[in-house]
Amino acid sequence: MEIGALQSVVDFFLGLGASVLLPIILFILALVFGAKPGKALRSSLMFGVGFIGLNLVIGLLMNQIGPVSQGMVERFGLKLDIIDVGWPACASIAFGSKISTIIIPTAILLNLLLLFTRVTKTINIDIWNFWHFAFVGGLVQWATGNIWYGLISALIFSAAMLFMADWTGPAIQQTMGLPGISIPHGFTAAPVPFAIVINKIIDLIPGLRDIKGDPDTIKKRFGLMGEPLIMGFVIGLILAAVAYMGDGPWTGWLTKMLTVSVSLGAVMVLMPRMVSLLMEGLIPLSDAAREFLQKHAKGREIYIGLDSAILVGHPTAISTGLLMVPITLILAIILPGNRVIPFGDLAVLPFLVAIVIPIVKANLFRSVVISTVFMIPSIYIMNYLAEGTTAAALAADFAIPEGANLVTSICDGGNWIPALFLKVADNFWIGNIIIAAVVAALFILLKKKPAAMNKLAGYDAAKVD
């Protein structure tokens, strides 16, 4: 082929956009892993559908909340112009990055390597949550302009999560009654160090250490707020009231307020539906990857690494999530210098404490204190990461109006682990080698002192499994 013709083929593929290019790549990957062509075609198209659907929903959110954020600036000088679009948007931004399709096979191979060298016990079959790794990769690629640097950081992150899964596995298995399961999840790992330290501090304070809190009462009293539709509606009403209430004739501002609140309710309902289409598109690939990993792991003691979605039904997690909604909104308003409007991820705050529950022995008071302390740096991290997150969203063809608001998400945009990788991206090799060395040291520590480490994560050796 002539150079010119080859160039136009490359240009053609680069010009396709994520909603077309990703289904093509997923189709090929699924076939390579042995899926049936008909099924692979349907699923990969479904992935594209989810992508397009999500783009529409983000458009709806930005159109409604953009003017609200402007109104808050004009009336009260509240400069809240970074919008928490929620983890679903972050997941598709991450999957839309050029790095996502490389990270899936390479992270699987790294997992197998670490399993065979007996470094880890976990096989991470939760391919879906590889988007957390892709998100880090996308940020580092944005900062350095080098896709391979992004891949290296993403792989180190994936290995770190295998360590977290090995470490917290026994406590999770014991507390939740889930034999053989561990959780290599990129967001729920982040609060664990906070939890261990704060829990120890509370143990030292007389009075405080005896407070428990009753998750069932909270669940009953605020249960309705746990429904995304109601949550979106109420938060929309509050934000729109701040921006519009009493401005001009009542017919005008009331119409605006109600439109915003119904639309934000719609966003909360529609967003997860769209993302579940993305998930559906990944099923053939993740089935094939699971079989591949399990086949190669035969005859060893393994933990099966799953999504923390299986933990958050715990009453303490749900109640903490409910209480953290107003707390997070208040923090966003009172913390000086903050520009983030928390919204999309308010629906998934139970994830904050998924792995923390064994550490605090399901104590609601402690899990709320830990989540609140965690949320403060998290809000500042969202401010710090917003520019990179927005750039990644634009690179993945998301319909964010030029020069309009920035986007973020509490789960990953407010997570110190991606922030750490972005922070060290300027001194890429030194930074990443240090992080990798720390992860290796932690693996060794877990091997040498399993009893002490498991106890830190909330495992109770006195209790018989």
Add this chain to the structure above:
Amino acid sequence: MVKKKILVSCGTAVATSTVVLRKIEEILAEKGMNPTLVQCKAAEVPSKLDGVDLIVTTTPVGDVGDIPVIQTLSFLTGIGIDADMEKIISYIKD
């Protein structure tokens, strides 16, 4: 005959419950059964119980009265799917 209804739940109504729902749907379709399958968050389960015959979940659900609950990870791990499918079928056949 009234169509049976299965509620499938997980933490977010996005990731693990999608896998569970599609697998159940596929296996039941092979056996010629097509109940209504509805997906939701664990926290929403108590408000979605109308006409539900069975709940299949990957994470604990709260108080659901007399409705049978199957909490399982088999559809995610691939281990024990057959036994769970037998249970599911026993609840939804007349």
